[in-house]
Amino acid sequence: MNKTDLGTYITDFVMQNQEKYYRVAYQYVRNREDALDVVHDAIKKAYSNMNSLKNPEYIRTWFYRIVVNTALDLLRKQKKNIVIDDEILSNLDTGMMDKYEDVDLNNSLNALPEQYRSVIILRYFEDFKLGEIAEILNENLSTVKRRLYKALQILRIDMIEEDY
Missing domain, CATH: 1.10.10.10 (Winged helix-like DNA-binding domain superfamily/Winged helix DNA-binding domain)
Structure with a gap:
């Protein structure tokens, strides 16, 4: 499979399964915006590393691995962030909760x-x-x-x- 065909294959696969990837990302990061960022970053990583997909039959597990690793990377970065005071958080709260x-x-x-x-x-x-x-x-x-x-x-x- 050439690079263009592989890119199209990845695009079609991700589009068909985007809800599953969002759900997995959400289970890790536990908020909507971060989950969307994880999926977006995972898609970018998939395209930049598409040559690592040796066999298109394994795209499912290959892309899940990318999503899981991207979510774990985000969690590691967040642990390094400064904790915000509860009062500040309550002022930023939009009132929408999952x-x-x-x-x-x-x-x-x-x-x-x-x-x-x-x-x-x-x-x-x-x-x-x-x-x-x-x-x-x-x-x-x-x-x-x-x-x-x-x-x-x-x-x-x-x-x-x-x-x-």
Whole structure:
């Protein structure tokens, strides 16, 4: 596949699946604007690194990896930012908040360490197989299985404690 055809292929694929990528980005960064920035930056990275896609059959996991890594990069940058006072934040608040169907589950997911949350999001929210998750996260399959098991244990304990 030549570079022009590959670019068109990537464009078509991303356009068809843009909601999925936004959803994954949002699960990481937890706000609309940052999620949109992550997807936008991931698309730019995909185009500038399109030669790294050796086999077009793997575009799904290839682009998910780009989105996940871009989201993690943004989170690392944000950790370096100065924390804003609550009063200033309340003055900047537009009054629009994202709503979740299950606040307890969302809070429990957000409390998970990043490595466990990634596996849960990709497995249960994006319906990836464990082998695909290993490829996206660039980890061994056994590591992904261990993290999934541990994440489910943590979530189960957390959800049971919230019932009390």
